[in-house]
Amino acid sequence: MNFKAGFEKFRGFGYYFLLAVLLFAVMFLYFYLYGDGGRSANSLSYGDQVELAEVEIRESELEGLIYARRSIRDYQAEEISFNNISKLLWSTVGTTVDGISGPTRAAPSAGATDAVEIFLAVKDVEDIDAGIYHYQPAENTLLEVSSEAKSAELEAAALNQSAVGDGGAVIIITAVFERTIRRYGERGERYVHMEAGHAAQNLLLMAENLGLGSVVIGAFDENEVRSILGSENHEPLLLLPIGVLEN
Numbered sequence: 001m002n003f004k005a006g007f008e009k010f011r012g013f014g015y016y017f018l019l020a021v022l023l024f025a026v027m028f029l030y031f032y033l034y035g036d037g038g039r040s041a042n043s044l045s046y047g048d049q050v051e052l053a054e055v056e057i058r059e060s061e062l063e064g065l066i067y068a069r070r071s072i073r074d075y076q077a078e079e080i081s082f083n084n085i086s087k088l089l090w091s092t093v094g095t096t097v098d099g100i101s102g103p104t105r106a107a108p109s110a111g112a113t114d115a116v117e118i119f120l121a122v123k124d125v126e127d128i129d130a131g132i133y134h135y136q137p138a139e140n141t142l143l144e145v146s147s148e149a150k151s152a153e154l155e156a157a158a159l160n161q162s163a164v165g166d167g168g169a170v171i172i173i174t175a176v177f178e179r180t181i182r183r184y185g186e187r188g189e190r191y192v193h194m195e196a197g198h199a200a201q202n203l204l205l206m207a208e209n210l211g212l213g214s215v216v217i218g219a220f221d222e223n224e225v226r227s228i229l230g231s232e233n234h235e236p237l238l239l240l241p242i243g244v245l246e247n
């Protein structure tokens with residue numbers, strides 16, 4: 001084989017190699033941007049599934065709700081209705097209108113990385129057994145992670161703040177930080193906290209809308225709450241007890 005033929009053969013091989021590298025790079029970029037972003041990573045094992053009520057979208061006076069919202073820490077010992085708990089969960093990160101790449105969520109999320117995940121601790125809710133549940137926004141369901149009512153443990157973890165144990169339910173805002181950090185690096189950490197705040201404010205306004213009381217609880221021992229939830233992947237960020245207003 002002379003030098004020219006050898007060079008031609010090498011050049012032919014080189015083109016195929018370049019094409020393969022390009023194809024690999026495009027596929028990598030696609031899965032990085034549009035893959036499930038680690039959503040399927042989960043160390044929880046589930047028990048029963050609860051199907052939540054469909055939320056009817058109605059217009060309400062937002063100005064009045066923003067004006068009237070207050071942190072409320074004292075509640076009556078009364079159950080929360082099934083419809084109301086469905087609406088409260090939906091207001092956090094429930095499925096809403098179609099976004100750029102499919103249905104989007106009630107609270108904004110940096111790059112739609114959807115780091116925030118919601119747990120529900122049930123003490124006294126209509127038609128839902130006491131226990132801890134993991135909210136599944138796409139399916140509008142709850143998956144049971146514990147059949148034990150852990151409101152006393154949650155209250156103790158929240159430095160004995162009685163609102164946490166007194167509410168009929170506690171909504172726990174958690175996050176899987178890696179989803180957003182993978183996309184945005186260190187800055188992603190800030191974005192996750194912002195996303196949690198958006199979900200919490202939605203929830204507070206929905207509670208106001210339903211005539212229920214709630215408060216953001218940020219003072220708690222995260223190791224204790226993490227072990228109550230039984231998940232290593234979910235970082236607890238905020239607790240929001242929900243209770244029926246006192247007369």
Ligand SMILES: Cc1cc2nc3c(=O)[nH]c(=O)nc-3n(C[C@H](O)[C@H](O)[C@H](O)COP(=O)(O)O)c2cc1C
Pocket residue numbers: 069070071072073161215216217218219220
């Ligand atoms: C990040 C954050 C953490 C909070 N943590 C607690 C808490 O642990 N316990 C509590 O009773 N209130 C807590 N609050 C509620 C504030 O005390 C309350 O929003 C503030 O006093 C203003 O009152 P308002 O919500 O009625 O307007 C927290 C609020 C935020 C935003």
